[in-house]
Amino acid sequence: MEPVSDGGRNRRHQRAVRTRVGAAVAAGLGFGAAVAGFAVHDRSTTATTVTTSGDSATTPTTTPSLDQFDDQSGADQFSATPGFGSAAPDSTSRGS
Amino acid sequence: MGSHLWWYVARAAGLTAWVLLALSTAAGVATATRVLGRRVPSGWLLATHRFLGGLAVTFVGVHVVGLVADSWVHLGPLDVLVPLASGWRPVAVAWGVVAAWLLAAVELTSLVRGRLPVQVWRWVHLASYVLFVSSTLHLFSAGTDTYGLVIRSVVVLLTGVVALLTIAAALAVTGRDEPPVATVAPESAPGSAHWRDRPPTRPPYADLASRARTPSA
Numbered sequence: 001m002e003p004v005s006d007g008g009r010n011r012r013h014q015r016a017v018r019t020r021v022g023a024a025v026a027a028g029l030g031f032g033a034a035v036a037g038f039a040v041h042d043r044s045t046t047a048t049t050v051t052t053s054g055d056s057a058t059t060p061t062t063t064p065s066l067d068q069f070d071d072q073s074g075a076d077q078f079s080a081t082p083g084f085g086s087a088a089p090d091s092t093s094r095g096s
Numbered sequence: 097m098g099s100h101l102w103w104y105v106a107r108a109a110g111l112t113a114w115v116l117l118a119l120s121t122a123a124g125v126a127t128a129t130r131v132l133g134r135r136v137p138s139g140w141l142l143a144t145h146r147f148l149g150g151l152a153v154t155f156v157g158v159h160v161v162g163l164v165a166d167s168w169v170h171l172g173p174l175d176v177l178v179p180l181a182s183g184w185r186p187v188a189v190a191w192g193v194v195a196a197w198l199l200a201a202v203e204l205t206s207l208v209r210g211r212l213p214v215q216v217w218r219w220v221h222l223a224s225y226v227l228f229v230s231s232t233l234h235l236f237s238a239g240t241d242t243y244g245l246v247i248r249s250v251v252v253l254l255t256g257v258v259a260l261l262t263i264a265a266a267l268a269v270t271g272r273d274e275p276p277v278a279t280v281a282p283e284s285a286p287g288s289a290h291w292r293d294r295p296p297t298r299p300p301y302a303d304l305a306s307r308a309r310t311p312s313a
Contacts, residue, residue, distance in 0.1 A: 012137075012139060012140070015140060016139075016140060016143045016144075019140065019143070019144055019147070020143075020147050023144070023151060024151065027112055027115075027116060027151055027155065030112055030115070031108050031109060031112045031155065031158075032108075034104075034107070034108030034111055034112065035101075035104045035105060035108040038104040038107055038108060038241070039100070039104050042100070042104075
């Protein structure tokens with residue numbers, strides 16, 4: 001086999017390996033970042049906030065946490081909650 | 097976070113799988129149409145297409161396992177394996193189930209491609225378009241995270257890329273009077289005019305496989 005061909009083949013092989021490693025690492029990092037992002041985002045949306053409504057009334061409101069949906073029903077309530085999008089769990093049989 | 101870890105894992109894996117699926121589809125169509133020209137080597141593009149497809153299968157597996165393990169939406173094994181069996185958003189989940197089965201079919205037939213009639217592999221592989229549409233519908237109908245600007249932008253961008261490449265592939269098929277676009281591995285371009293004019297007489301990817309030195313996917 002000619003050395004030139006081997007060199008070209010090796011370069012192609014190394015490039016393919018680099019691509020695979022890069023893709024796998026990028027996918028893993030993206031996955032990890034998404035998990036962390038969802039956790040942080042959901043935590044922030046479950047935090048108690050204080051909002052002002054009307055002229056002077058200050059109304060403390062609490063965005064429902066995941067657990068609080070155990071006692072509620074319907075997708076509409078859940079889908080209206082920031083951070084949870086359209087997820088609508090079964091309100092009667094959540095286990096955890 | 098601990099009590100909802102599987103819920104986060106399922107969501108993140110689903111999103112990651114869709115992105116990988118979109119990239120793999122784009123790479124596959126680009127390989128078929130040679131729309132990127134000589135700037136991107138076909139062997140590299142094909143190897144990337146196959147690797148991304150395999151990676152997408154992995155994350156779909158994580159997505160499914162996460163949904164079953166999670167206690168938030170109460171999806172059992174049957175719910176994620178049988179279309180419309182889910183009690184939670186049955187149609188939205190069904191899009192994902194169909195997409196998962198199609199992905200499995202595409203990957204499995206690619207793994208045993210050498211033992212299958214080319215026409216069978218070709219038609220199953222063409223189901224990738226249905227797979228992509230189905231998974232995108234699943235993402236928007238059942239996905240809970242497509243409302244964020246970043247995620248929505250990525251989804252729209254990748255969908256646009258796949259759509260444009262698909263249009264290019266369709267034009268390559270209809271442009272029968274012009275020289276074939278796919279000059280390398282016409283077997284990998286089942287939708288191309290070159291492929292239809294001259295069906296492969298040897299195992300698909302034979303030449304590229306020797307060049308790219310990649311395991312079959």
